Amino acid sequence: MDPFFLYVYRKLKRKCTKELPSCSLCVRLGKTCDYDGAASEMNVDQQVLLDRIRELERQLEAGSGGGTIAEISAFPRQGSSLVNPTYTIHRQGFASNLYFLDPESFGPAGVPATELDPGMPVPEQVRFILGNRAEVETVTESYYDTIDRWFPIVSRKRLVARLTTFEPKTDASVALLLLCMKLVTQILPHDENPRTGLYWICHQFLMQVEGAPLLSLTLLQATALMAIYEIGHGIWPAAILTVGNAVRLGHIMGLHDRDNAHQLFRANSTLTGREEERRTWWGVVVLDRIVTMGTYDGSILTADVRNHELLPCTDSDWDSGNIAPFGHAFASDLTGIQIGHWAQVCQAAHALGCVQRHRVDEGHAKNSRLDEAQQLDRTLVSLAASLLADMKQRGDMAINDPKQTGSRSSVDAIALCCSARFLLYELYACNDGKSNISRVSSFPSGQEAVMQRISLQGINECVNIMHQIALRLLEPQQHSTRQSPESYITYHAGSIFVTHALYWAASECSWIVKEGINAAAARVMGDLVKALHLLNDRWHRAGDYIKLLEREETLSD
Numbered sequence: 001m002d003p004f005f006l007y008v009y010r011k012l013k014r015k016c017t018k019e020l021p022s023c024s025l026c027v028r029l030g031k032t033c034d035y036d037g038a039a040s041e042m043n044v045d046q047q048v049l050l051d052r053i054r055e056l057e058r059q060l061e062a063g064s065g066g067g068t069i070a071e072i073s074a075f076p077r078q079g080s081s082l083v084n085p086t087y088t089i090h091r092q093g094f095a096s097n098l099y100f101l102d103p104e105s106f107g108p109a110g111v112p113a114t115e116l117d118p119g120m121p122v123p124e125q126v127r128f129i130l131g132n133r134a135e136v137e138t139v140t141e142s143y144y145d146t147i148d149r150w151f152p153i154v155s156r157k158r159l160v161a162r163l164t165t166f167e168p169k170t171d172a173s174v175a176l177l178l179l180c181m182k183l184v185t186q187i188l189p190h191d192e193n194p195r196t197g198l199y200w201i202c203h204q205f206l207m208q209v210e211g212a213p214l215l216s217l218t219l220l221q222a223t224a225l226m227a228i229y230e231i232g233h234g235i236w237p238a239a240i241l242t243v244g245n246a247v248r249l250g251h252i253m254g255l256h257d258r259d260n261a262h263q264l265f266r267a268n269s270t271l272t273g274r275e276e277e278r279r280t281w282w283g284v285v286v287l288d289r290i291v292t293m294g295t296y297d298g299s300i301l302t303a304d305v306r307n308h309e310l311l312p313c314t315d316s317d318w319d320s321g322n323i324a325p326f327g328h329a330f331a332s333d334l335t336g337i338q339i340g341h342w343a344q345v346c347q348a349a350h351a352l353g354c355v356q357r358h359r360v361d362e363g364h365a366k367n368s369r370l371d372e373a374q375q376l377d378r379t380l381v382s383l384a385a386s387l388l389a390d391m392k393q394r395g396d397m398a399i400n401d402p403k404q405t406g407s408r409s410s411v412d413a414i415a416l417c418c419s420a421r422f423l424l425y426e427l428y429a430c431n432d433g434k435s436n437i438s439r440v441s442s443f444p445s446g447q448e449a450v451m452q453r454i455s456l457q458g459i460n461e462c463v464n465i466m467h468q469i470a471l472r473l474l475e476p477q478q479h480s481t482r483q484s485p486e487s488y489i490t491y492h493a494g495s496i497f498v499t500h501a502l503y504w505a506a507s508e509c510s511w512i513v514k515e516g517i518n519a520a521a522a523r524v525m526g527d528l529v530k531a532l533h534l535l536n537d538r539w540h541r542a543g544d545y546i547k548l549l550e551r552e553e554t555l556s557d
Contacts, residue, residue, distance in 0.1 A: 194233035470531035
């Protein structure tokens with residue numbers, strides 16, 4: 001049973017003893033005794049107002065008006081589980097308020113972390129859901145066995161150290177992170193609404209921590225995990241708003257530009273801490289790119305990555321907690337340099353962002369725009385070739401015989417690269433004046449013809465690559481000894497990243513089938529759709545793409 005409904009059920013089991021003038025249970029719960037047994041006709045909104053009046057009266061009677069402490073009672077809206085959490089905020093913890101007024105007054109050192117903790121306790125309902133230490137360990141183990149395999153932003157070494165001193169009643173930031181870990185690792189049935197009771201509890205607790213405010217890197221990480229859940233299950237437009245919130249939090253902390261932006265926090269004294277900050281901000285950049293992939297006129301909020309920006313360290317160093325002093329500097333050419341899978345995802349997301357900016361930027365001259373498009377194509381082709389070669393070398397996927405199931409995978413980076421190529425090629429593949437590229441219909445015909453040929457060829461290449469990835473996903477379902485596809489797909493390294501590229505490849509196949517260009521396109525499309533069905537066992541987003549294909553009548557025989 002959902003923890004929220006279990007909690008409510010236990011509350012409702014207690015009955016009024018009908019004592020006069022009122023029973024102790026009803027007095028303690030703030031209810032009115034029911035002596036005739038009739039159901040109360042008071043609606044929820046009226047009850048909330050009465051509860052608020054009683055709470056305010058209690059505060060007026062008990063408060064002495066010292067002026068240094070503000071008692072805040074947060075009453076949730078109808079349907080929420082955080083019932084009447086009351087907590088204390090210390091005014092001396094509000095250094096962040098002054099920081100927003102004049103960051104320069106704090107100097108380059110930033111604000112001490114101790115001055116950013118308003119002393120917010122963890123609501124009882126959140127503690128109930130997290131459970132005891134054994135249950136917390138189960139949540140963290142599940143997270144690091146699944147989500148962390150393809151979105152590694154939370155340092156296991158640092159989290160384990162924090163959990164040794166974790167106080168469930170007072171450590172709100174860690175409790176929020178654990179709650180979001182629990183949310184993002186749960187597997188939902190196909191027909192279940194992803195807006196579950198746990199989702200709403202996480203959502204409200206996140207807002208309460210922000211409003212306290214309890215600013216920290218942990219808050220940013222929890223926001224990113226919330227965004228993953230919303231993107232993966234297609235909770236719109238909440239996913240876009242959550243990612244935008246994460247971007248703004250990163251900007252507030254100065255993570256986007258360590259050299260020039262004002263820093264909210266003092267510099268981390270450990271290499272592991274600095275690497276965790278870097279990985280977290282890269283995670284926000286990646287989410288900012290993928291959340292707007294389907295929005296043709298959508299704009300990204302994060303700036304382009306600078307050439308001297310550091311990529312995350314290798315996965316083996318990160319997993320072991322043995323962080324190298326310096327990561328590899330970002331550059332347009334990293335040929336021959338061994339980088340980790342998360343760094344590959346960051347590279348692909350950066351390239352995707354360049355295409356997204358190219359798509360909405362019409363300020364350049366027409367010839368320059370085509371030149372830029374061809375340069376983007378060369379960059380993406382080179383990146384895709386590098387990723388495929390690395391995949392073969394590591395034994396992650398053999399293109400002709402996909403039988404490997406590595407714990408980490410380059411599939412997600414390749415899928416993002418293909419999404420970027422699809423996005424670019426859709427601009428220039430058709431020049432009949434009725435497509436999305438009617439804006440370029442007046443380009444010189446020679447240059448336009450060259451880019452059109454490049455685009456059509458590139459679309460075919462990306463469809464073939466995504467078909468191989470689809471076979472890679474379907475192979476464990478056909479030959480694995482696991483009991484169910486769900487048990488495998490939870491560990492897949494690119495679950496949330498590959499769905500868009502699979503959908504786009506299937507959509508292109510439908511066009512090829514209708515045109516009668518390639519008889520094998522129908523079989524390829526069938527494999528792509530099967531892969532989406534498999535991913536729907538983990539993320540509802542894949543099922544939404546299947547519905548789009550059905551709406552376009554691309555699944556008709």
